[in-house]
């Protein structure tokens with residue numbers, strides 16, 4: 272069974288048993304299953320960082336519960352642990368923490384707060400598969416964790432996701448949901464296979480920006496399998512065919528990509544070290560070496576004064592930069608109030624989202640990127 276093989280290989284990285292791993296069409300579906308297994312519903316509150324992907328509050332809202340945002344720290348881009356207790360009420364059921372760009376949250380502190388108030392914890396490991404927190408694999412600490420294998424995540428199956436369940440009391444409940452998963456269609460499999468091949472053979476530095484634009488356009492119009500469908504960005508209703516199982520294509524792609532994970536993660540660290548040394552030498556904001564042990568460096572975040580100008584110049588020079596979290600609820604830019612997000616209450620996340628740019632860490636040689644930074648130093652904060 273290929274699925275069992277895939278689960279085994281994932282479990283080997285997280286250092287858990289294969290029975291703790293559950294596979295889904297996307298990472299958000301894994302989160303939704305975890306939330307359901309934790310029994311949340313109407314009126315319940317779930318604490319999440321105010322700097323995340325909109326699909327996280329969506330999964331909470333689809334179940335009738337309420338996302339309670341907590342601001343981040345400017346140093347870590349992760350939830351500010353000092354602010355968590357103020358956000359807890361009698362209705363709070365869960366704390367979700369995230370490893371933004373690959374850097375772990377202060378999980379030990381978060382878990383001790385959760386214990387004090389008898390709350391579940393979930394780690395959003397969509398940026399951190401293969402990384403560590405205090406020596407143990409990301410996803411080991413909380414009651415459950417979920418991962419994404421979408422295009423730009425630690426390893427890619429086009430789109431895809433899975434979870435690890437650490438709390439034994441949740442295993443039966445998650446298992447009960449297995450039979451509810453919808454099967455992928457022939458269209459899903461064929462389209463995804465085509466996209467994966469297309470990316471492999473046609474996407475490079477010179478074509479990247481054009482195709483990303485086209486892909487995002489087609490997927491918001493639901494004309495292609497997208498990372499995020501149209502309705503997920505405009506309304507709070509559970510989309511049709513949301514609770515979907517993983518497909519064969521994803522399982523096969525996953526098994527293949529996992530073989531290269533260690534090499535890729537080594538490369539990420541080497542590139543990150545070069546960025547850190549360049550930025551600190553030039554008195555710009557950088558990621559301190561003290562964070563390196565708990566960082567996977569999926570992306571390397573920097574802040575810039577004029578992002579539009581910065582990205583336009585990068586595009587002209589075919590330097591591939593990312594604009595992840597250009598909004599606190601990425602990628603939704605407007606009307607965050609629909610998601611019960613009040614920008615004024617989260618000044619750090621809001622300010623950072625206006626200035627953030629992410630540098631690639633998966634390139635074999637980041638000399639071009641550093642040269643670009645050097646030529647645009649005046650725009651970097």
Ligand SMILES: *Cc1c(COP(=O)(O)O)cnc(C)c1O
Pocket residue numbers: 297298299300323324326327369395397398418419420421430431432498
């Ligand atoms: C990508 C991402 C997700 C969702 O993963 P999918 O596999 O696309 O559903 C959740 N949280 C964060 C922080 C992400 O970046």
